[in-house]
Amino acid sequence: MPELPEMETYRMLLTKLVVGKPITDVRVGRPKSINVLPDRFHGELVGRTIMEIQRRAKYLIFRLDSGSSLLLHLMLGGWMHFGTEADKPDRNTQVEIDFGAGTLYFIGLRLGFLHLLTEPQLSERLGELGPEPLALDFSEATFRERLQSKKGALKPLLTNQQWIAGIGNCYSDEICFEAGLLPTHNSGEIGPDVASALFRSMRTVLQRAIHKGGYMENPLYCGDGLTGGYNDAYLVYDRGGEACYRCGHSIVSDHLSSRKVFYCSNCQR
């Protein structure tokens, strides 16, 4: 499932491709992927312009000049392509939005969704999310306080969207490795110095992943050289049995709270 760096990469690239361009047509192939009747969805979007694309946690918010917004969550299996009928991937699409000559295709939107929401509806939907890990006003001191108020294994805490937003299965493992902590480490026992190191590791890993374009497998558009660059840069995630880059020991692949987890038993304590 795409996490913060993947959605941030989409946000940056889509901003250049679609912001400020009028929506010329909309096709809904799977009404379950949206939250209103397709006719209304069409009527409220065609002729409108996306003024800005924001990201919150693993969501993208397309802000329309009507005051409404489209809220996108790709969940498991969702991805996007921007281009033309000629270069469109040979896959079913659930929603297609035309911006003149270019079309934004939503693919694999089965568990995921694209919902048309008013401002109050949007606020309600996003209301329970925890702080953004990269927000400038999210301080190390706040992170330490939040960490010390919780007891339990570190990985489930990092992936808890109410505790901190945007981190999932991959980057929680990467952050634990960067910080030298086991994913099973009890968060309530982490002292101030280690908490500071964990905070810095979290920011380092997420910023590095954004810089490399995240791990989505498919490029957003033909010639996109950014998306997916992190696929070759995993520290431990999806590297079970391979050598640790730091010490050479074999990376452990295991399960924790019914999710896959990867770590180095030699480097992480």
Ligand SMILES: [Zn+2]
């Ligand atoms: Zn190691």
